[in-house]
Amino acid sequence: MSTAVLVLARTLHIxxxxxxxxxxxxxLVVLKPIFAEDTVQSxxxxxxxxxxxxxxxxxxxxxxGLVWFxxxxxxxxxxxxxxxxxxxxxxxxxxxxQFGQLWLVRTAVGVALGVALCFVSYKKAxxxxxxxxxxxxxxAISGVLLMTLAWAGHxxxxxxxxxxxxxxxxxxxxxxxxxxxxxxxxxCFLWYIDRRDxxxxxDREIKALQRFSQISLVxxxxxxxTGIINGWLMVGSWEALVTTTYGVLLLGKVVVVGIxxxxxxxxxxxxxxxxxxxxxxxxxxxxxxLAESGLALVVIFIVGTMGTTAPPS
Numbered sequence: 001m002s003t004a005v006l007v008l009a010r011t012l013h014i015x016x017x018x019x020x021x022x023x024x025x026x027x028l029v030v031l032k033p034i035f036a037e038d039t040v041q042s043x044x045x046x047x048x049x050x051x052x053x054x055x056x057x058x059x060x061x062x063x064x065g066l067v068w069f070x071x072x073x074x075x076x077x078x079x080x081x082x083x084x085x086x087x088x089x090x091x092x093x094x095x096x097x098q099f100g101q102l103w104l105v106r107t108a109v110g111v112a113l114g115v116a117l118c119f120v121s122y123k124k125a126x127x128x129x130x131x132x133x134x135x136x137x138x139x140a141i142s143g144v145l146l147m148t149l150a151w152a153g154h155x156x157x158x159x160x161x162x163x164x165x166x167x168x169x170x171x172x173x174x175x176x177x178x179x180x181x182x183x184x185x186x187x188c189f190l191w192y193i194d195r196r197d198x199x200x201x202x203d204r205e206i207k208a209l210q211r212f213s214q215i216s217l218v219x220x221x222x223x224x225x226t227g228i229i230n231g232w233l234m235v236g237s238w239e240a241l242v243t244t245t246y247g248v249l250l251l252g253k254v255v256v257v258g259i260x261x262x263x264x265x266x267x268x269x270x271x272x273x274x275x276x277x278x279x280x281x282x283x284x285x286x287x288x289x290l291a292e293s294g295l296a297l298v299v300i301f302i303v304g305t306m307g308t309t310a311p312p313s
Contacts, residue, residue: 016064058114
């Protein structure tokens with residue numbers, strides 16, 4: 001039971017940290033062709049929804065991080081996480097271990113992100129569609145918060161190629177927030193278009209879809225490259241890939257990502273070039289991206305589970 005709760009806390013924490021990057025990145029980079037237009041007032045409620053999503057992700061990040069820290073402290077002090085932990089043990093883990101010091105740093109970054117979000121929320125309440133440097137600040141702080149998670153994983157305790165492992169882990173996390181987690185704001189955007197009773201996307205919305213497709217292609221290449229490096233460092237052999245729990249989880253992650261890449265290729269090569277003026281293909285695109293988003297959540301759950309599983313290497 002304790003392991004299941006820890007896996008859930010890790011999954012929610014990693015997922016919410018990625019969403020804190022995915023949402024502002026989607027708004028600032030993917031939807032850039034839309035917000036470059038003069039007539040974009042109809043997207044005001046979507047922008048407000050993104051701000052609410054950021055606050056929700058930040059709250060989930062804080063709560064899941066607290067649970068994660070509590071359960072790790074219980075493990076380190078050989079106590080039950082279901083009772084009140086000794087104050088001395090909590091203090092020792094917080095101030096005298098790498099994990100505790102990392103959580104102090106991440107807490108400070110999270111507070112800074114909360115302050116930046118307060119300013120963004122105030123500004124968006126007055127000018128919901130006007131670009132601001134504060135938006136980029138939120139993205140930058142969220143990126144730092146996500147990158148620090150690399151030091152909470154297996155890569156931080158690695159012996160061989162320690163620096164390479166941390167760099168690959170960090171890049172893997174950051175790119176993962178663009179794709180596949182970036183699919184979640186994309187599917188929300190597609191459903192937002194549908195709620196406005198549009199039969200098909202407008203030209204500028206199709207440009208945004210194409211832009212996301214191009215960015216995703218680069219992200220997939222980086223995900224695969226950094227994933228190969230991490231897999232090689234953590235598993236070490238083809239035999240361990242199929243004979244150890246960690247290896248089987250990694251193999252499952254590869255299979256799910258492979259399915260997602262196939263769906264993405266179908267969207268990019270078949271649906272997008274033919275979608276203009278075709279409502280049936282637009283509905284098909286929404287369904288495939290929704291399916292990809294669901295698989296992205298499966299990948300995050302696998303990652304959360306792998307973090308509690310000892311690697312063979």
